[in-house]
Amino acid sequence: MAAKRSPAAWWENYACIAIKEGELERNEPGVCRLPRNRLQVDVDEIEQWCRENGVPCRIIGLKARQVGLTTKSVKHAYHRLARRRSRACIIGDEYEKSVKNMVRMFDTYAREDRCRWNNPYNPESKMFSSGSELMLETANDPRAGASGTFQVLICTEVAHWPDTGQRSAQKTLAAVMSCVPKKPDTIIIIESTAKGMHGAYYDTYQKAVTFEEFKAGKRGNGFIKLFYAWWEHWEYTTDQTTGCTEEEAEHIMATLTPREVRLIERFNLKPDRLKWRREAIAGPDYNGDEETFDQEYPADDVECFLAAGRMAFQPEDLNRVEALGKVYPATFGCIDRIAHRVAFRETLPVEAWATIFERPIAGRKYLLIVDPATGEERTTGEDPDRHSVLVLRAGQRLQGIGWVPPMPVARVKAPCYVALDALADWIDRLSWFYGRCMVALEINNSGLALYEALKPYNVPLYEREVFNFKLSTSEKKIGWETNAATRRQLLEALQKAVRDTGKEGTGVAVACPHTMEELRKFIINAKGRAEAARGHHDDDVLALGIGLVLESFATMYNEAIDARPIPRDLRAAFDADHAAGNASAMCS
Numbered sequence: 001m002a003a004k005r006s007p008a009a010w011w012e013n014y015a016c017i018a019i020k021e022g023e024l025e026r027n028e029p030g031v032c033r034l035p036r037n038r039l040q041v042d043v044d045e046i047e048q049w050c051r052e053n054g055v056p057c058r059i060i061g062l063k064a065r066q067v068g069l070t071t072k073s074v075k076h077a078y079h080r081l082a083r084r085r086s087r088a089c090i091i092g093d094e095y096e097k098s099v100k101n102m103v104r105m106f107d108t109y110a111r112e113d114r115c116r117w118n119n120p121y122n123p124e125s126k127m128f129s130s131g132s133e134l135m136l137e138t139a140n141d142p143r144a145g146a147s148g149t150f151q152v153l154i155c156t157e158v159a160h161w162p163d164t165g166q167r168s169a170q171k172t173l174a175a176v177m178s179c180v181p182k183k184p185d186t187i188i189i190i191e192s193t194a195k196g197m198h199g200a201y202y203d204t205y206q207k208a209v210t211f212e213e214f215k216a217g218k219r220g221n222g223f224i225k226l227f228y229a230w231w232e233h234w235e236y237t238t239d240q241t242t243g244c245t246e247e248e249a250e251h252i253m254a255t256l257t258p259r260e261v262r263l264i265e266r267f268n269l270k271p272d273r274l275k276w277r278r279e280a281i282a283g284p285d286y287n288g289d290e291e292t293f294d295q296e297y298p299a300d301d302v303e304c305f306l307a308a309g310r311m312a313f314q315p316e317d318l319n320r321v322e323a324l325g326k327v328y329p330a331t332f333g334c335i336d337r338i339a340h341r342v343a344f345r346e347t348l349p350v351e352a353w354a355t356i357f358e359r360p361i362a363g364r365k366y367l368l369i370v371d372p373a374t375g376e377e378r379t380t381g382e383d384p385d386r387h388s389v390l391v392l393r394a395g396q397r398l399q400g401i402g403w404v405p406p407m408p409v410a411r412v413k414a415p416c417y418v419a420l421d422a423l424a425d426w427i428d429r430l431s432w433f434y435g436r437c438m439v440a441l442e443i444n445n446s447g448l449a450l451y452e453a454l455k456p457y458n459v460p461l462y463e464r465e466v467f468n469f470k471l472s473t474s475e476k477k478i479g480w481e482t483n484a485a486t487r488r489q490l491l492e493a494l495q496k497a498v499r500d501t502g503k504e505g506t507g508v509a510v511a512c513p514h515t516m517e518e519l520r521k522f523i524i525n526a527k528g529r530a531e532a533a534r535g536h537h538d539d540d541v542l543a544l545g546i547g548l549v550l551e552s553f554a555t556m557y558n559e560a561i562d563a564r565p566i567p568r569d570l571r572a573a574f575d576a577d578h579a580a581g582n583a584s585a586m587c588s
Contacts, residue, residue: 003115007079008044011036016112017071017105026112039063039228040072046211046224047076047187054184058223060201060208061191062304064230064297070156073189074102077152078109080187081132082117088152091137091144091176093160099136102156106134137176139169144176153180153188159195159202170200182222190223193296194304197311198521198533205301230277230297231263237272244272252278259290263299312491312522312530313498320501321519325407325511328357332413335429342432349413353426357511358393358409365394365554366409366437368430371543372423372446387416387423388539390515391434392547394554395505405501406551407509408544410434414514415537420446424453431459435557438462440550442542443479451478462553480546490545491530497548508548515540 003010015034016026027034036044043059050057061069077088090106092098103126110121119130126134137144139161153176161169173190180186192201208225209218230236244252249271256264260277263269280286281293298304332352335342344356360366369392373385389412395405410433412426431437440462441447441454454461463476480486494508498519501507510516521536532538 001115004083004117007047007076008036010079010115011044011075014113014115015075016108018108024108024112028114036072037068037228037234038232039226040068042211042226043069043072043076043189046226049211049215051185056180056182056184056222057187059187059189059226060205060223061189061226061228062194062205062298062301063191063226063228064233064236065193066235067228067230067233069191069226069228070102071105073154073156073191074105075109076187076189077134077154078106080152080185081128081134082110082113082115082119082121085128085131086151087133087135087148088154089135089137089150089176089179090154090156091139092156093139093158093162098156099138102154103134103136139172141172144172148179149181150179151181151186153177155188155190157192158190158200158204159192161200163199170203173200173204188223194298195295196523196533197305197315198523198536202305225301227298227301229267229299231267231269231273231299236297237276244275248275257290259294267299311520312524313495313519315520317498317501318516318519321498321508321510322516324405324501324507324509325357325516328407328409328509328511330511331356335426335433337429342429344433353413353418354410354430355413355512356410358407360434360557360559362558363556364396365556366434367392367394367547367550367554368427368434368437368439369442369543369547369550370423370427370439370447370450371442371539371546372420372450373417373539374445386414386537386539387412387418388414388543389416389423389427389430390540390543390547391430391437392544392551392554394551395507397505403504405507405509406497406548408512408515408547411512411515414512414540420450420453424450424457427454428457428459435555435559436460437555437557438553440546440553441479442482442546443477444482447479460555462550480550482542482546486549487542490542490549493548494541494545508544510544512540515544 003013011034012027012032013029014027016024017034019025025033039061043061046059047057063069074090077090080086081088090099090102092102107123110123119128119132121128126136135148135150155173155176158169158173161172163169177188180188190201190204194202196202204221204223205225207221208223209220211224211226213220214224252271252274260274263274277293280297281288281290286293295304331346332349332355333344333346334351334353336345344354344359369390371388373387390408391410393407393409395403397403410430412423412430416423427439431439438460439454441451443451461478462480463478464480465474466477467474497506497508501509510519518532518536518538518540521533522530522538522541523533524530532541
């Protein structure tokens with residue numbers, strides 16, 4: 001019987017759901033009253049292809065509100081449990097609302113099912129006579145999923161899972177997904193509306209691939225991504241309600257907002273769609289807020305993330321910053337002391353403590369910036385604070401080349417958690433390597449202890465000028481002090497540099513992937529404070545901002561450098577491993 005083998009066939013012949021009016025609507029053999037939309041068809045096709053090809057089914061869906069993805073996800077859980085002995089888990093952010101609503105949907109499927117499974121379901125115990133079982137979890141529990149192994153996992157509204165204090169959405173998602181073995185005929189469906197360019201859901205969606213890419217052999221993170229725009233859904237038009245008269249259509253076209261103009265240009269939307277959108281935005285759910293509407297009803301899978309989270313740096317600006325830095329490949333190694341000189345010794349990455357993107361060049365200016373970890377107690381734990389040590393090459397106009405923007409050209413390899421005495425030694429070596437360049441030390445918190453550790457090395461330290469209002473005099477103090485005013489100063493300098501990248505005499509280039517990742521995860525929170533997104537760090541962001549503010553203190557490099565290349569046999573082995581790793585990544 002096709003319905004027992006195929007969830008899609010079962011739906012077309014036996015599915016029954018509660019429609020928005022509260023009544024039950026059912027399909028019967030030969031009579032399909034619940035047609036599938038494009039998103040639901042895609043889910044069924046992906047599940048069938050994965051099952052037939054012996055591949056674990058992993059789907060992540062980005063959707064508008066009430067387009068039927070949850071309905072289909074629960075259907076696949078029900079069909080799998082009815083078809084063969086299995087365990088399924090449904091987990092959501094709001095147990096009383098989202099999870100219980102999905103359970104009612106599951107119970108309706110089971111109660112109204114006319115297919116002869118010979119596998120009765122008990123809604124009280126959530127068990128079938130075959131031993132199949134439905135488990136319920138809440139994302140508020142960091143130990144969600146600890147109860148066992150599942151063959152089906154449905155994660156709903158993952159972008160809105162708790163991500164504060166001791167609760168980590170990333171860890172909760174990882175923990176519950178680890179309960180599903182990576183075997184054929186297993187299903188994980190993650191679905192949500194957008195909520196900013198950060199977090200477990202965003203990261204998983206961005207690393208997923210399309211169904212066509214997956215079938216062609218590209219695997220990404222193992223997930224197939226699906227997107228369904230609000231304007232694709234047949235219900236989201238006034239044709240289903242009061243319609244759109246010619247007069248209303250003329251008025252809409254004469255009063256288009258900038259966002260409506262873009263929608264017409266990109267998707268050729270008609271006035272009836274725009275009328276529905278205007279009515280929805282004007283209603284009590286949104287009260288005229290277009291940004292919130294675009295988050296809940298996305299038109300594409302890029303702008304919805306932008307609408308849902310205020311990023312401190314615009315993605316297109318960061319793309320220019322990254323493009324300028326990509327021509328500088330990373331070299332890993334250590335800086336050794338040799339008599340009264342230092343020399344860079346290239347090593348394998350695992351042995352290195354320094355990352356070099358550009359060797360020092362005579363006539364260029366360099367500044368070393370240090371943003372130490374908050375304190376000793378923060379350098380322990382699962383995700384401790386880190387030290388950030390960057391060498392900034394100042395911006396400069398070069399004859400025959402033109403303007404070259406400032407760029408971090410070297411760093412202590414990230415992430416860095418070493419003790420302060422070891423860090424002081426590395427800072428001294430980096431300063432010597434770049435011509436005994438000046439060191440700008442962030443003096444807050446553990447910066448004072450690092451200052452003491454640096455004293456024996458006599459490194460040239462930046463001094464700030466502090467005005468004494470009582471004596472009407474100025475005095476010099478060691479290091480950069482971060483407070484509300486100076487933090488705003490460094491962030492404004494960095495934002496301007498990122499925004500103006502590509503313009504003559506300004507901008508910034510970044511070659512370090514670790515720094516770029518922090519820039520992309522730096523957000524403006526609900527209270528208006530610029531900070532790292534939950535689960536991410538901002539050490540490099542703040543260090544780079546300090547460097548741009550203090551760029552004029554960069555010192556000239558006039559010496560020739562002594563570099564010791566990696567031995568040929570190790571280089572050949574590293575190149576072979578690197579090539580094998582790239583090939584493996586492409587295959588996976």
